[in-house]
Amino acid sequence: MRAIAFALALALGAAAPAAPAAADEPLVVRGTVLTVDASYLVFTTGDAVRLGNFCVDRKRAWLGTDVLVVLDPATHAVTKLAVDPGPRRPEEIDASALPRAYVAVDPATAQTAPASRSGGAIGGIVTVTISVSVPVDTPPSDDVYLATDRTNFSPAELRMNRVDAHRWTVSLDLPAAATLRYLFTRGSYATVERSQSGAIAVPRTLSPATARRVDDAVARWADST
Amino acid sequence: MRRIAPLVLAVVATLVAGRAMARAALPARVDVRAQSVQLYLTQPALLTAAGGATAAFGGYLLAAGALRYDLGRNRVVASGGVALGDRTGGIRGAACALDLDSGKGTLLRLDGALPATYAFDLQHPQSLAASPPEPGVFETQETGGLRPFVAGKHAVVAPNANVRFSNARVTTETGLSLPSPSYLYTFAANPAFAQSSLPGTTFDQPYALAGNGDSLLAAHVRYDATAGRPTLGLDGHLVDQSRGYLIASALPTTLGVRFDLAGYRQLTPTLAESLNAATGAGLGYALYQLQKTNAATTTTLLLSQQGGLQTADLRLSTLNRAIGRAGYVKFAFDLGYDHEPGMQPYPQDARASLEGHYVTPNLTGPFGTTLSGSFDYAATLFDFPRERGSSREYASASRRITRTLGLFGSVQYLQTFDRYGQNESTYYPTTPPLLPNGLFYYGYSAFAGAATYRTYALQATYAPSPALNLVVNLVREKDWPQYDGYGLPQQSAGFDLRLRAPGGPTFEVGRTFIFGWGGKQWSPAYTFSVAP
Numbered sequence: 001m002r003a004i005a006f007a008l009a010l011a012l013g014a015a016a017p018a019a020p021a022a023a024d025e026p027l028v029v030r031g032t033v034l035t036v037d038a039s040y041l042v043f044t045t046g047d048a049v050r051l052g053n054f055c056v057d058r059k060r061a062w063l064g065t066d067v068l069v070v071l072d073p074a075t076h077a078v079t080k081l082a083v084d085p086g087p088r089r090p091e092e093i094d095a096s097a098l099p100r101a102y103v104a105v106d107p108a109t110a111q112t113a114p115a116s117r118s119g120g121a122i123g124g125i126v127t128v129t130i131s132v133s134v135p136v137d138t139p140p141s142d143d144v145y146l147a148t149d150r151t152n153f154s155p156a157e158l159r160m161n162r163v164d165a166h167r168w169t170v171s172l173d174l175p176a177a178a179t180l181r182y183l184f185t186r187g188s189y190a191t192v193e194r195s196q197s198g199a200i201a202v203p204r205t206l207s208p209a210t211a212r213r214v215d216d217a218v219a220r221w222a223d224s225t
Numbered sequence: 226m227r228r229i230a231p232l233v234l235a236v237v238a239t240l241v242a243g244r245a246m247a248r249a250a251l252p253a254r255v256d257v258r259a260q261s262v263q264l265y266l267t268q269p270a271l272l273t274a275a276g277g278a279t280a281a282f283g284g285y286l287l288a289a290g291a292l293r294y295d296l297g298r299n300r301v302v303a304s305g306g307v308a309l310g311d312r313t314g315g316i317r318g319a320a321c322a323l324d325l326d327s328g329k330g331t332l333l334r335l336d337g338a339l340p341a342t343y344a345f346d347l348q349h350p351q352s353l354a355a356s357p358p359e360p361g362v363f364e365t366q367e368t369g370g371l372r373p374f375v376a377g378k379h380a381v382v383a384p385n386a387n388v389r390f391s392n393a394r395v396t397t398e399t400g401l402s403l404p405s406p407s408y409l410y411t412f413a414a415n416p417a418f419a420q421s422s423l424p425g426t427t428f429d430q431p432y433a434l435a436g437n438g439d440s441l442l443a444a445h446v447r448y449d450a451t452a453g454r455p456t457l458g459l460d461g462h463l464v465d466q467s468r469g470y471l472i473a474s475a476l477p478t479t480l481g482v483r484f485d486l487a488g489y490r491q492l493t494p495t496l497a498e499s500l501n502a503a504t505g506a507g508l509g510y511a512l513y514q515l516q517k518t519n520a521a522t523t524t525t526l527l528l529s530q531q532g533g534l535q536t537a538d539l540r541l542s543t544l545n546r547a548i549g550r551a552g553y554v555k556f557a558f559d560l561g562y563d564h565e566p567g568m569q570p571y572p573q574d575a576r577a578s579l580e581g582h583y584v585t586p587n588l589t590g591p592f593g594t595t596l597s598g599s600f601d602y603a604a605t606l607f608d609f610p611r612e613r614g615s616s617r618e619y620a621s622a623s624r625r626i627t628r629t630l631g632l633f634g635s636v637q638y639l640q641t642f643d644r645y646g647q648n649e650s651t652y653y654p655t656t657p658p659l660l661p662n663g664l665f666y667y668g669y670s671a672f673a674g675a676a677t678y679r680t681y682a683l684q685a686t687y688a689p690s691p692a693l694n695l696v697v698n699l700v701r702e703k704d705w706p707q708y709d710g711y712g713l714p715q716q717s718a719g720f721d722l723r724l725r726a727p728g729g730p731t732f733e734v735g736r737t738f739i740f741g742w743g744g745k746q747w748s749p750a751y752t753f754s755v756a757p
Contacts, residue, residue, distance in 0.1 A: 034320050034333070046358040063305065063320075106338070127691055141680075147419065162623070163625075171688065199497065
């Protein structure tokens, strides 16, 4: 039964997104390390690759380290490893898109599909644009600010750019895996946004991995009477 | 008895279930130790520990070469000789991920023929079940290129509230790292912790002293450019989820210690009350507000006392209402009563106010512009012969020139009046003031409470990327009364530049040139801020 499951995993692996490298070329994989032992390097995707004869410093705290590994097309083992690699190059693939044939895994716990959670965008920085429409009775001379959990909701954290009389926008660079919680203010907590009924507004949530552009609307301000 | 028995059984069952779940509930504290424990201000915040890392919580001990604690999601990922257990035993593996909320985790073992993962539950850690890992279970926030905000060897986490480091080094906004015998970082999700009752100042660096998920006591190192001296303030927060907060603060000033209080409470989904008060340092005021919001209107009761003046207001206002495609209107009516013992000629006065507000919808104008306008009018009639009011006409045009460059222009005419009828000269004497250049401003003789403020503004925004944002403002103020050094500068040109170094914080600097107004070329100071 295990053999069947393993064969099925390998077969499905063949249908996984093709790596840019040809079958006889080394595979270059970028990923974040979960752990390393004498035989395996495990990415935070949960996928392990064989170290073969390649030696690594096992005393190092590998957790969370970004690496670039080169895998041999025949043995599927690591032949090169670079820590904290520089800019991404075209021939690389993300660890989340690692072909299943390269993954060393017990058939009982085999994943039958690539471990990708976010199309490979879990790493890196992405630009997110937040736009907001403010109530029409907003004082025209006031600026609008973004207050986020990055500063424990400092009410004048980031001044937004005016688009027209009632719309404002700002772009942020955020880690793709981040979750941003934010509110709109007019520069102080006395002018923070509130719900339509006047209640304290629950911070909005943004995940850059799933949304690069959001359009919000402020129902009312705290100083509205 | 038969009727009571099922109820008793249900209560007991609930209590038993509660006790069973208690073990898996979020621990009250997680004690993290390692050769290096660091806090990163990622979103959410991340605590990392490397070099003989341990995390002790709820009777369990997790030991590993390194671990990462996602403070927002209460998830721990550990790797390198992982051992997890309590006094009754435990499990070992190469890595593990543990959800502290549910007590469920995933263990990775590399000691078999092939790598394998197992699901486990903290309540029965030895009961491992071979299972593929949940997607993303071992992933945590990236820290590449980031500097830790706090570093030390020991930290105690109060989940969903704060983390306290002992013998820490803290990175300040200037980039300098300072030693601190103890440092409390609050990451409680409640934005009410950002509310402050301390008055505004030039620089304010909070330093948390104690707190939990519902409270925070913090010292504030402040510098006020106007007073020209540093001060040390103190404030305390009590928050009730998103239903309310109460903040009290104390701040030494040159006039004595100033005490402030700010509170808000949601009484029902549509009824809320708030209180703001200050005393000491020559101040003495309190403002209480009770507000009820319905589908179409807002009713507000305002009570205030400032010095000897007591006021009460009952205000009824509509919400912004669309009038077809013609725009939006809002009206408000206010009945007020003022009482000030000893005030002449009348110690008490009643007043009525009416306000109207109209806004056009956004209109498409020539040359690809977007046009908008508004008109406001407000008037207050007092029992004592006096009328006060204002009208404002505002128009704006905006145009996006390119994807990165936008223009915004506006014109505002604001007229205010404050008339006392036959007593006008008592309140607005026509004595001409002396100008800074030594001449009299004779035109002021005509001022009798009515004033006009005309503002013409043009703003250009250049924002090619989040790392660069430049805003340039040109403003012309044509007011009356307005004379050399009095009122707003007649012309001003300002800039606001925001820059972010790769992987670093965002710096924002701004200043305004005022063309010699009142003998000065620049606005008093630069504005400067640092953000993540």
